[in-house]
Amino acid sequence: MRTLATIMLSFGLFAGLTAQTPMKQIPNKPFVEPKPLQIKTTPAINSGSNRLGGQWHPGTLSYVKSKDEAVRSVKVATSGSFWIDLAPNELWSSRSTIKNLLEKILPVEIQSEPWAMDWNVVSEQTDAQRITHVRVQQTLAGAPIHGQDMVLHIDKGSLRDLNGFAWTGKLPAKLPAPAPAKDAIGAAKNYLQGKDVKFQDKALFEGIQHPDDQAQLVWYPSNGKLVLAYEIDMHPNVMDHWTLFVEATTFEVLEAYSELCAIAPLQLYDLSSFKGCKEEADHAKGFEMGEMPAVVADGATVVTDQDLKGSNRTVNGYLVGSNFFMIDASRPGMYLPNQSVMPNEPSGVIWTVDAQNGSPQQTNFEIVHVTNTTNNWKNLEVSAHYNGGEAYEYFRQKFGRNSINGSGGNIISIINVTDQNDNDMDNAFWNGAAIFYGNGDVAFQPLAKGLDVAGHEMSHGVIQHTANLEYVGQSGALNESYADIFGAMIDRDDWQIGEDVVNIAVFPTGTMRDMANPNNGGSSLNDRGWQPKHMNEFQNLPETPEGDNGGVHVNSGIANKAFFNLASSVGKEKAEQIYYKALTDYLVKSSQFVDMRNAAEKAATDLHGANSTEVIAVRNAFAGVGIGAGAGEDYEEDIEVNGGDDFILATDEQQSDLYWIPPGNPNQFVKMNVPKPFSRPSFTDDGTACVYVDQNGDMIVISFDWSQGLSYQDGFLEDNPQGIWRNVVVSKDGSKIAYTTSNQRNEIFVYDFPSGANDVFVLFNPTTASGGANTGDVLYPDVMEWDYSGEYIMYDALSRIESSFGNGIEYWDISFLEAWNNDTESLGSGQIGKLFSALPENISIGNASFSKNSPYIIAFDYLETYTDIFGQEQTDYTILAANIESGEINEIYQNTTLGYPNYSRLDDKILFTYDDFGTLLLATIDLQNSNKTLPVPGTDVVLINQAQKGVWFTTGNRDFTATEDISANTRRLRVTPQPAEESITVSCESLTGNLAYTIFDLTGRSLTYGNLSQDKIITTGNLMSGTYLLQLKSESGETLNTKFVKQ
Template identity: 40%
Template sequence: MDIFCGCHQWQYSEKANNTQYDGPVTANALDLNGVQQAINTYLENGKYYLMDITQSMYNTTKNDGYILTLDAENTSTADLKYSQITSTNNSWTNKAAVSAHYNALHAYKYLKNTFNRNSINGGGGSIISFINVAEEDGASMENAFWNGKAAFYGNGGDYFKPLAGALDVSAHELGHGVIGNTANLEYEGQSGAINEAYADNFGSMAERKNWYIGEDVTKTTFIPTGRLRDMSDPHNGGSSLNDPGWQPKHMSEVYTGSSDNGGVHVNSGIVNYAYYLYATAVTREKAEKVFYRALTSYLNRFSQFIDLRQAIVQSATDLYGENSNEVTKANEAFDTVGIYKEEQTQPAESYPENPGQDYLLTYDVDPDNSNTLYRSSVLGTSFVALTTTLMKGKVSVTDEGNFAYFVSDNDRIKAVNLKTAAHEESEVSPDAMWDNVAISRDGKRLAAISTDIDTSIYVYDFEGQQWAQFYLYNPTTQENLKSGGVLFADAIEFDHTGEYIIFDSFNSFVSTTGDSINYWDIGLIHIWDSKADKFADGEIVKLYGSLPENVSIGNPVFSKNSPYIIAFDYWDEGTDEYDILGLNIENMTLNVIYENTTLGYPSFSKLDNKLAFNAYNMDDEQVVGVIGLGADKISASGEASILVDQAQWPVYYATGTRVLGFGPNANFTASYKSGKAPLSIQFSDLSENEPTAWQWTFPSGTPSSSTQQNPLVTYNTPGIYSVTLKVTNAYGNNSVTKTGYITVSNTTRVENIENKIMVYPNPVKDIR
């Protein structure tokens, strides 16, 4: 994949800046704010392009590591058609293009100079920006977003000026790419609010002139302050969520609804204010390094506010010492916003192993053998032929090992009985329209890909006897905005719960003037809501925020017992490199399991101590290989060997029955732990493993009990009180009592305390 048409690999030298030879040159041009900016461009065959290859990240061998600005030509990402932005004389009158191009360079330099980070992905990946992005109906887009591959800028309208005109907005969007390539914080609830706050952090620190976000593009007719957000005062001139631009600054104001992915753009204000307090106490230079270390070393996809506090305190300890002022001020900042230190619960790590006998299924590729699917021992012995039906891909097996589902060569979904001696074969769907299939581990739902390029995954619920069609998209960092580019999925597999499907998909963004952007990536889609017992909303998260140039990933599979462990194929079209990678999706630890010469289609063994995969032997014949796995399940142990000759598409399975679910672990926090009567406290559930019912007990509180997940309770009488929470789901229950958790004081006593703590609820004005 070569995004830049005609711009071939070129060795940079200083001489090029002063000649008309092909290569990098510089220009001066006005941006959207009327400021003259120095930008780097590229000359080829008498035409100049908005492409910068002069930074240290540029790789001449791979032609990667450039900064490129493109024109979306007023198309939306649902049907993106883009073109190069060019000039015949190196003069640039497109101010939006100049702003986007300059801002991308500034963001790159900020990351490089401050953290020694080599571009957005940390590996010298290119930085791509699109201007003139429109809504699907062609209207001007009043937004900017990151979709995992590039930053996209609309031209504004009633609420915003052209979005590319704000450096902090650009650094914010590109910051999402950094987040996606580090902790990869899930864009929902508290983890999503942390994600948004980090992006604001990058935006504010890259611009560095104030604590505002978007003040250069926000119209006062939309937000009276003219600021999209204010990190120094998240209320931003408002008094409630009904006021545009208002955010909470304390956990007593936290939003607990479902809109905005659980308030990711709302509750980020609490973290923003904590950062502001910390940075003004220890300097921006120290604060940004502490927060960056937390992002890259301690936070993970599911981190909550209490995890953030712990990560920041630990990072400050790492950098400045346990008893340092930097640690003290970190604790004070989080105390001030109501994010308190709590005992943390750990979710269950793994399911119990399947107690049944384990087997291996492989697909025979011997042209002289009419049998196709074989069952064997896990050692590759004692083969039993199961069918002669030709198949389009690997089989999918229920967790109990009863049936193997597949798509036949005539595009029909079929299943073979693995339990009976006759191995009866049945037709699940007579419609000749399918390309791939997967069965949930409990056998209740089936997912399929059609032969049409319809950008969909179809799911059938056997109990409700109903199909649902889920459309695929690239998620963005803006509410209700879904980016296109996805053409179709290929590999699909249910997670252990049956609520999510992991899939790979082919993406293509079409250029009107050159090569298109094409790549495969991996996503997770929510297809079933167990609490509501119905189809889910189809929300998608991508495994990685961005991928290097020419790199694709696909064929993902879950480990048999650990829901946070996956393996997948990696291939680099530029170098023809193939690898099988193992990933811990909780902490994003990645290892190479095997250096292959083809796509592996991996499969974990029953004990997760081996991985089988497609390979070629020394005679260039297809075989199934196997390699041992380490205790982490994502690294190799020992050397690979041939398991089955003349075969492909291995699938391990076992025939036992087990419970695939975890009981909940109770935990909670409160917006205040002390204060004067009457004291109103917002309690927040922090329980792990998805409880479905809550029973709170609040001695002397009003109410004294609650079944809400996040209740509001008022204490009218001074005293020291305990709080109990019992949580339940289909797999069990758990309770926790925090003794002496709430201290309610009389007015006189608390007034004395408030005289000592003046930064909340009314921050003193001389803090900078």
């Protein structure tokens, strides 16, 4: 051990070594059917006091453990993204390949052919702070893994940090043989034709051709597995643009979504009652020119004309022969005359063309130049052309960006576009290559009239060429939010989007969206223009075109509000620079809302320094909309520290006796005269009792009277000791026990002392598949601990995955069982959540325990097996700590055996078992004051020799009401029936008047909301099976919360 050199004490009674194995080996005994428990009266553990602790939500994290000592901290956000900070190092300068570098840091398996994992460099750029940002894409067997990309940040030659997504889960059993790409493209076309998407191949200008359809083999993550698929980029016509993932052998469409970025989600609105009330705008008239300027040769021209608002605008055109074209070739560094053939093939220009009131989805669609012989332009043409120039200048002047694609590419605007039925188009679109302007129908005037509309659509192109945020779900909402943000900054006189083009009869507030107030005068999605302004209003919509690709135009209101908060604090100039840097340097394709916060914090730090006013403003801006550092809601509430005395209970190397140890003077240990332990003792929070199973298989309870010093009495917990048990743990308040049999079964029994309720829960491994699918591969649990709410049992279990192509895979992992429901004061639903969503094949974790004062922090053992250069199997042992809410996971200690870590009373130390060349001992290591998941290096010391499996406990009472306690008010709020099916009925006496309700899942994500009806019935039929949180809110702002189970 590195510095274990103090207090070398010993029980001095024992010899011999405990065999070390890579994982726990627990003896199995024949099954004996348990008899009903007959519990002895034990006041210390069955008084049934009020539950301890506050609101707690067990979360599922992505597995992570850093492999390199340079790693300073690792955070896994709830999105599954990695955020890893490193100390100054030579990893970048000494790298042989990116793959070699990342294998030292990330928990990815080192594979050989055909499963060679690799990372391809996508881009590399150095910012004004001289930090180099390298984007890389993860590949497997040469094919990209969809959504698995990272950004590496190099400062002064050192790899400073990295962030993004990486696949660390299981690999396919074999490499499928893909069908030809052309067949997959055909299947994709058939799929879209079945969705009534129109296909047409009409030739246009050489400079305006829709790209050919492309098919690339990728690995598509689906339900925790990788599926070989074709990612198909399909352009059915000039305007439509789709992304489809098609299984590479069966052609099953795994996912399909439109990349067409509209200004408004009109499919969510019923506009039938507004037909016939179109607001007409005169967009065909220009004003008469005075004397024509003399033109002596082909080239750029300049004139002043009126736009749709009646404002005079400078129009940059181009003369070819006697015809003027709406082609702006005046921007230095953008226009490339040597690569241009005017007017049909210009390069580096701002170009406006005319669809002639035609539909790109119709076979007769044709685009023509906007041209004349007088240099006299119509209002509509001026607006569209002016908008393109303004967008170009905004990104050039603010960020030094050369056009939308960053390298001087054409900016193309298409005016006079109709919808797929050749009717007036009530929208504007970006399709990845050009902006398409409709002239409005019932909801809008001509869309080109709005500078913010144009700025929004063209900004989609900037997003496409930087982070390329996937246009679906939260990443799609971020895409839309960024487009709104830049649109509002281009037209920066207000915080509204579309105020110059809306029909006020359709949008009564006079604007389509309001970034300062996303609710925009409405109260729900039924109100046109309404958006959520906080995560507690988040909308779960289908990831289909009909569902707005998962609500990309809806939930963007949350991110919009966060930007408004930031700009209100630090000013628009600083806010837009922070957001642009976050987009270009930190966000990746699959980034979610929590990643946006992390990216903005990183960007603000780069620009203004760590913990600067701007960084604090970013944190407050996102906290104001419910986007925390690692979760949609913040449940990181600590418990009041227990002010009593603290002691340690431990056993010897042979686990033949229990010893009481005062941690301040461990040489005064006392051997207790109690039955020999088999399981590790479990204490009530006040230290008045502990329970364990002895070596005869009986449940033992020890009651303590601390007023007399070390005064205790032991006895059987059962009146009829059955001798068939392996483990027992008591809840913090002493009202319940959980226990397992000595026969290895996938079961946990629970007994409630006040009610006598008793049942068995069958354990399973939940999957990510829809419909709540699970697998029955759990063999048996071992270590258990009740959480502070008394509702969940945290446990580790051995599971086995059988295989038809080799040996099965066995592994230990950590889960949470909902064993009790405080709201109904009855046994829980039996729902199970995993600590980690997936573990690599050679990894096991277990022996978890909670922090004493932070219910969201745990410590646990981590084991990694590998084969050394001599072909011998080896095992690395590490103690890790995790913040379940933020996703932060850090290494506490590199150990030599299973540590069975346990927090001290003050959470300032962790107690653990260590193997010192064959001698087991108890040691401690100090923790940082500001972060209980980080150790203080060099503070590891021996506490006592020839001891193991210590439990740190406290002898005192504490008040837990300081934490936010759902149960404190749930007795005033009841839900029936439990479990629910199609609906629930709410009973609430303390809140009156109009009440609003919100239903959250256990991660704090809003699923549905509304106003409570007079019959107080809420529909729940659309919810999947599981446990949910119900919140009622009065008009005065008072809230009540409770939980319910959906069957």
